[in-house]
Amino acid sequence: MRMFFILAIGLFLNSAGADTKPQQLMVEADLLINGKSISRPRVITLTGEPSYIEVGGRNFKVMKMGVLAQPGDKIDDLVLDLDFELHAQGRVIRTSPQIYAKAGVPAFMTLEESTPEEKIQLKVLARPVIR
Numbered sequence: 001m002r003m004f005f006i007l008a009i010g011l012f013l014n015s016a017g018a019d020t021k022p023q024q025l026m027v028e029a030d031l032l033i034n035g036k037s038i039s040r041p042r043v044i045t046l047t048g049e050p051s052y053i054e055v056g057g058r059n060f061k062v063m064k065m066g067v068l069a070q071p072g073d074k075i076d077d078l079v080l081d082l083d084f085e086l087h088a089q090g091r092v093i094r095t096s097p098q099i100y101a102k103a104g105v106p107a108f109m110t111l112e113e114s115t116p117e118e119k120i121q122l123k124v125l126a127r128p129v130i131r
Helices: 002-019
Strands: 024-033 036-039 042-046 051-055 062-071 077-088 091-095 098-102 107-110 120-128
Touching: 024 062, 024 077, 036 077, 042 051, 042 062, 077 120, 098 107, 098 120
Parallel strands: none
Antiparallel strands: 024 036, 024 042, 024 120, 051 062, 062 077, 077 091, 077 098, 107 120
16 A cells, blocks of 8 residues: 555656646737737747847737746636837837636737727737747
């Protein structure tokens, strides 16, 4: 009985260690204003490691996105901490949401900067990078 207990603990610790290996993810965001895509940044990151991108574009002056992806409670669950900033049309849109998502499934949120005349949404998709 003691040998079974020790073996069970060893198997548990071995399987727990396998889940802690960083996973490479492609994180894609899409900022929409009234349904029109304004910016579509994407970055490859490792779970547990912060990543950052800053670009300029035709529809905007500067777009910055930082992301920290962490594994969730279940397989394919992710917790995404985002920092998003867009300088466009003479104003600045900033948001720092924490999004719970499934790998490969888009997550949508409406930003509090939205008004009845202008709906601002952020769509985020994180998926494993397959080598």
